[in-house]
Amino acid sequence: MDNREKIMLESLELFSKSGYDNVGIQEICDNSSITKPTLYHYFGSKSGLLEEIMLENHKKLRNAIISSAEYSGDLPLAVNKTVRSYFNFAKNNPGFYRIMLCSFCAPVNSDLYRVSHKLMLNQYEIIEKLFKSAAADHGNMKNKHTSLAVTFIGHINTYISMWLNNFRELDEDLVFSASHQFMHGIYS
Amino acid sequence: MDNREKIMLESLELFSKSGYDNVGIQEICDNSSITKPTLYHYFGSKSGLLEEIMLENHKKLRNAIISSAEYSGDLPLAVNKTVRSYFNFAKNNPGFYRIMLCSFCAPVNSDLYRVSHKLMLNQYEIIEKLFKSAAADHGNMKNKHTSLAVTFIGHINTYISMWLNNFRELDEDLVFSASHQFMHGIYS
DNA sequence: CTTCCACTATACCGATTGGTATAATACACA
DNA sequence: TGTGTATTATACCAATCGGTATAGTGGAAG
Numbered sequence: 001m002d003n004r005e006k007i008m009l010e011s012l013e014l015f016s017k018s019g020y021d022n023v024g025i026q027e028i029c030d031n032s033s034i035t036k037p038t039l040y041h042y043f044g045s046k047s048g049l050l051e052e053i054m055l056e057n058h059k060k061l062r063n064a065i066i067s068s069a070e071y072s073g074d075l076p077l078a079v080n081k082t083v084r085s086y087f088n089f090a091k092n093n094p095g096f097y098r099i100m101l102c103s104f105c106a107p108v109n110s111d112l113y114r115v116s117h118k119l120m121l122n123q124y125e126i127i128e129k130l131f132k133s134a135a136a137d138h139g140n141m142k143n144k145h146t147s148l149a150v151t152f153i154g155h156i157n158t159y160i161s162m163w164l165n166n167f168r169e170l171d172e173d174l175v176f177s178a179s180h181q182f183m184h185g186i187y188s
Numbered sequence: 189m190d191n192r193e194k195i196m197l198e199s200l201e202l203f204s205k206s207g208y209d210n211v212g213i214q215e216i217c218d219n220s221s222i223t224k225p226t227l228y229h230y231f232g233s234k235s236g237l238l239e240e241i242m243l244e245n246h247k248k249l250r251n252a253i254i255s256s257a258e259y260s261g262d263l264p265l266a267v268n269k270t271v272r273s274y275f276n277f278a279k280n281n282p283g284f285y286r287i288m289l290c291s292f293c294a295p296v297n298s299d300l301y302r303v304s305h306k307l308m309l310n311q312y313e314i315i316e317k318l319f320k321s322a323a324a325d326h327g328n329m330k331n332k333h334t335s336l337a338v339t340f341i342g343h344i345n346t347y348i349s350m351w352l353n354n355f356r357e358l359d360e361d362l363v364f365s366a367s368h369q370f371m372h373g374i375y376s
Numbered sequence: 377c378t379t380c381c382a383c384t385a386t387a388c389c390g391a392t393t394g395g396t397a398t399a400a401t402a403c404a405c406a
Numbered sequence: 407t408g409t410g411t412a413t414t415a416t417a418c419c420a421a422t423c424g425g426t427a428t429a430g431t432g433g434a435a436g
């Protein structure tokens with residue numbers, strides 16, 4: 001594993017455990033067995049490091065959900081698949097998901113917000129597109145795309161957050177009931 | 189307004205805008221028109237200040253929801269009233285609610301977590317008690333108290349978070365549909 | 377053999393961090 | 407008017423923050 005990757009992995013770990021602001025550059029370097037000039041050689045700044053971490057992992061998430069969230073006439077199916085994709089991604093990237101959850105409610109005046117905000121909006125857009133396509137077949141969804149997308153991701157994050165805090169498993173039963181419950185919220 | 193209160197109000201404002209870690213003691217003092225020894229006279233430390241802010245506001249929240257979340261044979265009613273209480277509290281204390289949302293996903297190794305964790309658990313307990321009482325009349329809720337409580341608060345926070353980010357209003361319609369959707373999740 | 381480049385080591389920078397020691401002040405009470 | 411106490415102001419602390427300058431090392435490629 002090269003140094004760049006080592007730094008990213010290690011700082012992701014530290015950020016998720018202590019929070020971006022509570023981790024110093026020196027601490028990252030010590031844990032990665034590299035020196036400060038090396039870190040600045042690759043990332044330029046602390047927020048630059050955060051940005052690359054968020055960009056790279058967001059890309060993986062995006063790839064995971066973008067195909068699940070495709071509408072082909074069956075909205076419950078797409079919703080079900082998307083929930084499953086999110087759950088699986090969280091399981092495979094718990095450290096990053098922790099940080100992402102923080103970034104959903106990050107203070108406006110923080111590096112995490114500045115770096116992540118557009119990425120969060122991009123996530124909304126992907127899901128919004130699903131509901132926009134489905135609206136043609138579901139009249140009661142008209143002009144609610146954004147609201148639905150935000151609610152949907154919010155509910156998914158509720159379950160993932162529960163899992164991260166050991167309140168519940170992310171199993172196939174939960175995929176079903178979460179999807180089912182959300183769909184009921186649309187129809188009613 | 190006395191200095192103690194002035195400090196608490198001002199730092200709550202700053203914390204919610206920039207995050208606890210990004211606000212320095214000096215900045216709080218400048219904005220409150222007091223000096224550092226005064227702050228340390230009242231609160232002892234930065235985390236002590238955070239603790240008093242969280243304790244005091246949590247107390248207000250607790251008082252607001254504890255009567256709403258009382259079970260008197262009508263679960264949908266109690267759920268509805270509780271959602272309304274949360275929404276109203278958030279409307280009246282947006283700054284604190286922002287911080288509280290952060291504290292639900294705060295990194296374990298942070299002041300915010302250390303100060304808030306028990307308070308969050310206490311919130312769960314209050315709601316858990318509601319579902320525990322209701323379980324006598326609703327067989328399918330047995331042994332799901334904790335899970336239900338966490339999910340319930342999680343869903344409420346999703347809507348409040350949307351409101352804080354200007355995606356949606358917290359009106360009476362949303363109180364109804366949020367309650368309705370959650371109840372459907374229980375019955376199914 | 378030389379050039380290039382990723383990387384290290386060390387030492388440093390100014391600014392800011394949370395926190396404190398000490399002395400002056402304002403005010404209630406006698 | 408004098409005294410005690412609660413609160414404040416000024417000035418300071420060591421430590422750490424993010425970030426950089428400089429000089430040098432090891433190894434691969436031409």
